[in-house]
Amino acid sequence: MQPPYKVMFLFGTRAEVLKLAPIINLMHRDTGTWQTVLVSTGDSQLLNDTLAYLNFKIDFSVDASNIASTNEVELLSQLLHNLNNVINAGQPDMILVAGDATTSLAASLISFYHHISLGHVEAGLRTYERYSPFPDEMHRRLTDNLADLYFAPTTRARDNLLQEHHPAKRIYVTGNTSIDNVNHTLQGDFTHPLLQKIPENHRILLMTMRRKDNIGSPMKRVFHTMRDIVETNSNVDLIFPIYPYPEEVSLANEILGDHERIHLIEPLNHHDFLNIAARSTILLTDSGGLQEEAPALHRPLLLLRDETERQEAVSLGGVKIVGTDPTTIQQAVFELLNDEKKYRQMEQAEVPFGDGHASEKILKIIAKYLQLK
Template sequence: LDFYDEIHRRLTDDLADLYFAPTTRARDNLLKGFHPAEQIYVTGNTSIDAVEEALSPDFHSNLLDGLPDSHRLIILTMSRAENVGEPMRQVFHTVRDIVETNPDVELVCPLTPDPEVMSLAGEVLGERDRIHLTKPLPHKDFLNIAARSTLIITDSGTIQEEAPALHKPVLLLREKTERQEAVDVGAVQIVGTAPTSIQQAVFELLNNERAYQKMATAPNPFGDGHASAHILGIIEDYLKAK
């Protein structure tokens, strides 16, 4: 599937008149593909527009309303195929230990409907104080709960883009990322799935305010939430000039 996706992407690139790159790194990749510089515009990612639109200052949910205001919230999402099995078991044990040793920490873990994932989560994290296993959350609900969180531990790609818009540090359960921009600005830290690496990173963020603020206030490399307006303006100008 990835092979055919890449073929379609390359064909579309060759047919396009305008290129809207979410980041300067994406622009540079287009230039390396010999696409004309005058047709490339760095606009930010429209996913950040969606984040801004989804956030609600008066958002309520049974989950959030049941958490003490003084408690810190960690969100864990983990679903990539390469992490299912022993890596996932290690991570679940690690975050369980983190919750148990920090009495003011709550963990929210939305689970993908995968039998092995649900079984592992139930075995390691189920029926534990301050650990909340949930079904997959609607996107708007997830973003508003993430906005209330202290930090996010994930192997997701999309969350690496969304979390900087929420000013939430991300600890990435991978060895590398296709969204290197977020790592470069300091909004995302790659920790892999080794328990020691995760424990040290979480401890630092929970106990070192300077380290926390450095990640939380990192500039968002994926845009300012106005990508759609930028793109619309460029298209209008282009069509007027035709």
């Protein structure tokens, strides 16, 4: 096959487009070799704001009005129908997806039926708990079953793929593109109005919590715990960008609202978020991406989940699993605020997710693969 190679990128969430963005940007700089086709399968404000922030022009946008249901079966069914038409119109040489969202699963099935090669960025992540996280765990396993190229972020992810008998010659340890984003985004002279409101001698806790399986009782426990922590530490501020789920917004305002040192804000663009995270004392999250970014930012992270598919960061000491148990969270935050040795150990933990050049490695692999087709 001769260049330019037409590569289709599919994404329906902010996390997916951020993972694929470093690869897309590199392709845009070499139009003699690459032709990108960007397909959006979502219509959330977060995704649209992220696309605008990245200055990405969408080539195909799936009608989100038909797939707004939270029912995963209906969502997958509608995606398969609509993406079939997109593939017929776009005629790509290869499809690239990232992670474990419903879009990745739908794209993998469509690529199989159309005999189009599929590359899976962030392949091989596993908890080996079928329903945890749900439905992410099975999405990534099924996507890997249909992929042609596997871009594993770590040797652990590669070993998972080998254990499942995926072909070794198609598995590449590239690092994670999230580290590419960190390296390109941090700004030494960064300022933000929010940071200017917080006294310099205060320590900042930055929290994100957005998983749907945490909404309800788990989220209430965490919010009450975080308010207690702020109220009992006069030099601590909490920053919480609220994901726009109605129940999350309601709970945050009810439990965390009306406190001068708790800052409830709208989601930040990725540039501002990473730079504020780099200036925070402790990060708390239930998401996947921040588990990768925290070690690269050299900030301790407390994971508000009971398990992780990114065990490398836990094993190396940069991430600690605390779940949503109030006592466990309180003790972990107290230790990091008061035990300088423990803090330094987490802060200086090794970065397990690559050297910040994953996207360059992925491009070279794809170019060689398509050249030989």
